[in-house]
Amino acid sequence: xxxxxxxxxxxxxxxxxxxxxxxxxxxxxxxxxxxxxxxxxxxxxxxxxxxxxxxxxxxxxxxxxxxxxxxxxxxxxxxxxxxxxxxxxxxxxxxxxxxxxxxxxxxxxxxxxxxxxxxxxxxxxxxxxxxxxxxxxxxxxxxxxxxxxxxxxxxxxxxxxxxxxxxxxxxxxxxxxxxxxxxxxxxxxxxxxxxxxxxxxxxxxxxxxxxxxxxxxxxx
Numbered sequence: 001x002x003x004x005x006x007x008x009x010x011x012x013x014x015x016x017x018x019x020x021x022x023x024x025x026x027x028x029x030x031x032x033x034x035x036x037x038x039x040x041x042x043x044x045x046x047x048x049x050x051x052x053x054x055x056x057x058x059x060x061x062x063x064x065x066x067x068x069x070x071x072x073x074x075x076x077x078x079x080x081x082x083x084x085x086x087x088x089x090x091x092x093x094x095x096x097x098x099x100x101x102x103x104x105x106x107x108x109x110x111x112x113x114x115x116x117x118x119x120x121x122x123x124x125x126x127x128x129x130x131x132x133x134x135x136x137x138x139x140x141x142x143x144x145x146x147x148x149x150x151x152x153x154x155x156x157x158x159x160x161x162x163x164x165x166x167x168x169x170x171x172x173x174x175x176x177x178x179x180x181x182x183x184x185x186x187x188x189x190x191x192x193x194x195x196x197x198x199x200x201x202x203x204x205x206x207x208x209x210x211x212x213x214x215x216x217x218x219x220x
Contacts, residue, residue: 080178087170092137092163097122097130099171102139102156102164110155112145121205139163 084096093099097120104119105111111119117127131154134140139160145151156164179187204216 076178080174083174083177084171087167087174091167092139093167094133095130097126098134098139099164099167101130101134102160105140105154105156106161106164110143110153112151112153113142114151116154118206121202134160 081096084099088094088096088099093102100120101116104116113128113131114124116131117124120127120130122130131140131142135142135154137159139157140154141157142152142154145153182190200219204211204219208216
């Protein structure tokens, strides 16, 4: 196929991608790349079934691409958690949550406990338990907020910084492993789509935490 033929196909696809839900008719290259990625055949590479086994009428009615995404995100989390556990085997840190909390504090002078927990998208009880462990390990310190005496802030200690610095090289390798066999182009598209989903769901987490499923479903 000649370059001119490919160009013609791209133009046809560009005009075929007419999404009425796009705000104010705005159009971005990232949107088009995502659209193209969804249309492009990736060869005859066989992908394992997400569910496996036999299906019935009830399961078939529920099964769709959206449900596959939900399942795959859960599986990816479990894969990643397994890799992180290997890295932390000989560390004072024991969980991916502890590492994530410390990483967030590495890039902030200090945060209130509530802000730190919210940034990790965790419930208060679970997040408080992580903070207690990090305080016990000497990885962080806590102190009263200067402007709000009722609020406690936390900051990473020198010991915590040393912990993060010692772990980061292996975590960098883990990041590459998690990206797996995706091409650079696929990684960029996937990262964009995940950020878009995070923006959608984080707004719900921060502002509609007590909303019911029917209320949340009205957003889509």
